[in-house]
Amino acid sequence: MASTNRGVTQADIDYFTSAGISVVHSNEQLGGTYNTDYFDKYHGASQTIVFPKSTSQVSTILSHCNNSHISVVTQGGNSGTAGGAMAQQHELLLSLRDMDRIRDLDIVSGVVVAEAGCILETLDEHVRKFEYIVPVDLGAKKRCMIGGNVSTNAGGLRYLRYGSLHGNVLGLEVVLPDGQVLDSLFTLKKDASGYDVKQLFIGAEGTLGVVTAVSLALAPKPQSEQLVVLGMDAFVTIQRTFVLARQLLGEIVSAFEFWERRCNELVVQYEGYSSPLSATHEFHVLIETRGSLARHDWEKMDLFLARLRAEQLVGESRVVRDPAEMEQVWLFRSQMANAHMKSGCMHVYDFSLASKHQHELLRAVKAHLHRHKLYGCEQAAVRDVTFFGHVGDDNIHLQVIADEFGGAVEEAMEPWVYQWVGAHKGSVAAEHGLGAHKGQFLKYSKSPALVDTMKALKRLLDPNDIMNPGKHVARA
Numbered sequence: 001m002a003s004t005n006r007g008v009t010q011a012d013i014d015y016f017t018s019a020g021i022s023v024v025h026s027n028e029q030l031g032g033t034y035n036t037d038y039f040d041k042y043h044g045a046s047q048t049i050v051f052p053k054s055t056s057q058v059s060t061i062l063s064h065c066n067n068s069h070i071s072v073v074t075q076g077g078n079s080g081t082a083g084g085a086m087a088q089q090h091e092l093l094l095s096l097r098d099m100d101r102i103r104d105l106d107i108v109s110g111v112v113v114a115e116a117g118c119i120l121e122t123l124d125e126h127v128r129k130f131e132y133i134v135p136v137d138l139g140a141k142k143r144c145m146i147g148g149n150v151s152t153n154a155g156g157l158r159y160l161r162y163g164s165l166h167g168n169v170l171g172l173e174v175v176l177p178d179g180q181v182l183d184s185l186f187t188l189k190k191d192a193s194g195y196d197v198k199q200l201f202i203g204a205e206g207t208l209g210v211v212t213a214v215s216l217a218l219a220p221k222p223q224s225e226q227l228v229v230l231g232m233d234a235f236v237t238i239q240r241t242f243v244l245a246r247q248l249l250g251e252i253v254s255a256f257e258f259w260e261r262r263c264n265e266l267v268v269q270y271e272g273y274s275s276p277l278s279a280t281h282e283f284h285v286l287i288e289t290r291g292s293l294a295r296h297d298w299e300k301m302d303l304f305l306a307r308l309r310a311e312q313l314v315g316e317s318r319v320v321r322d323p324a325e326m327e328q329v330w331l332f333r334s335q336m337a338n339a340h341m342k343s344g345c346m347h348v349y350d351f352s353l354a355s356k357h358q359h360e361l362l363r364a365v366k367a368h369l370h371r372h373k374l375y376g377c378e379q380a381a382v383r384d385v386t387f388f389g390h391v392g393d394d395n396i397h398l399q400v401i402a403d404e405f406g407g408a409v410e411e412a413m414e415p416w417v418y419q420w421v422g423a424h425k426g427s428v429a430a431e432h433g434l435g436a437h438k439g440q441f442l443k444y445s446k447s448p449a450l451v452d453t454m455k456a457l458k459r460l461l462d463p464n465d466i467m468n469p470g471k472h473v474a475r476a
Helices: 010-018 055-068 120-128 146-152 198-201 235-248 261-271 294-309 323-334 336-343 355-371 408-415 418-423 437-443 449-459
Strands: 021-023 048-051 072-073 092-095 102-106 111-115 169-175 181-184 209-216 224-232 255-258 283-291 316-320 346-350 382-390 395-402
Touching: 010 021, 010 048, 010 055, 055 072, 055 092, 055 169, 055 181, 055 408, 102 120, 111 120, 120 146, 120 418, 146 209, 181 198, 198 395, 209 382, 224 235, 224 294, 224 449, 235 255, 235 283, 235 294, 235 355, 255 418, 261 283, 261 336, 283 294, 294 316, 316 323, 323 336, 323 408, 336 382, 336 395, 346 408, 346 449, 355 382, 355 395, 355 408, 355 418, 395 408, 408 418, 437 449
Parallel strands: 048 092, 072 092
Antiparallel strands: 021 048, 102 111, 111 209, 169 181, 169 209, 224 283, 224 316, 255 283, 255 382, 346 395, 382 395
C-alpha cells in the first residue's frame, strides 16, 4: 500500500475556503511550531494547515482529501516526542486547535464530553469546579490536547491510580478517512453490545481517522493530598519500598516516581530549581497519596515511613502537605525532560519493562556505549546516560545525551536497545507512541501475527493511505 500524496494545490485551498474552513498557506513552509516537534528532533515540511471548527468541517476535509489522494497529518498541541504529528512529506496539516468546546458534563455520573482540541489543563480546571478531575495528568498538560492524549494513549503521572485511557474513555467521535463520521460517543460505563470499536483509535496516532470528540469518565476530586520524597542509595530499595507502599498505603497511593542522582543534578543545573532533599542520594523517590480524609491518610503515611526506617531503606525523607510546596516538588519532577534537552541532544527512549530489568538496562546501555568508545572515555560523544520513570506501571524513560542527533550514537543504540528490551519481554513504546521512527522496531516486542493484524486494520480503514502515511505500523 503506497501513499500517493500529490500535494495541496490552490484549487484545494479554494475548496476548503469556500466551505468556511480556515486555511493558512505558505509558499515556503509553515513557521512556528507546526513543523517542529517538542524536542526539536523531528521536523516537518508542510506548507498548508487547516483549522476546522466542527466535526462536519473535518468530514469535508477528509472526504476531499481521500477523493483527491492528499495525505493528512492531524495535530493537537504538538507536544509529542516521537514525531507522529510532523508532516514530513508535505502533507496537509489538520489542526484541532479550534475544536475546544466542552459539550456536556454529567455531574451525577461524572462523565464529560469534550472536543478533541480541549487543552488538558483547561479541561481539568473546568471539571474541578464540579469536584471532579481528569484521570490523566501529563507534564505537557498546559499544551497537550485531549484528542492527542487519546490518539497516543498517553499514560502520565498517575496511571498507577487511575489506569489507562483504554479504560477511562467511554466513547469517541471519529471522522474516518473517507469522511464518514463514526459516532460512538457513548457516556455509559457498561456496554456489551458488539465490538468495542473505539479501542482501535486509542493509540492509533491519527493513522485510522481523526478523533474529534471524547467521552471520558472522570475521577472524584481528592479531598486530601500529600507526598513524600525519599532519598535512597540502591535500586533494590526502591522495589522494596514500592511493595510496602502498596501494602501499607494501599488504596490512597496515586503516584510512585523515581529518578536517579544525575537527573536531579540536571534539573538543578539547567532549570534552576532547588533539590527537594538536602543531601545527595543515588535515587530519589516521590510517592503521592490522594484520599478523602486527611487524618486517616496522614496516619497511614506515618506508619509507612516508620516501616521504611525500621527496614533501613531510606536515607532521608521529606513529607510535604502544603499545596504550594507540593506543586513545587511536582514542578521539579515535570521539568526533568526539559533539563535533559537543554544539556544536549537528547535521544529519548520510552519503554515498558519489568522492574527487575530496569536498572539492568541502564547498566547495559552504559557498557554497550563504552564498548563503542562513545561513553565514559576521553572526548566521548555521549555526555550522559540517565533514567527515570513511573515505578507503578513499569514505564521508564531512558535518556542518552549526545553532541548531536543521529550519527554514531544512534547507530550504536538502534536497533540494539530495542532488541535488548524485546528480549527481556518489554515494550518498545510505553506511552510516547511509535510516531515517525519506532514502528520499525515493533517486531522486537510484538509477534508477526499481531503486526500483520495491525497492518490489515490500516488497509481496511484507510485504503488510500492518506492518514499520517509512513508512520506508526507503516514502518513495521
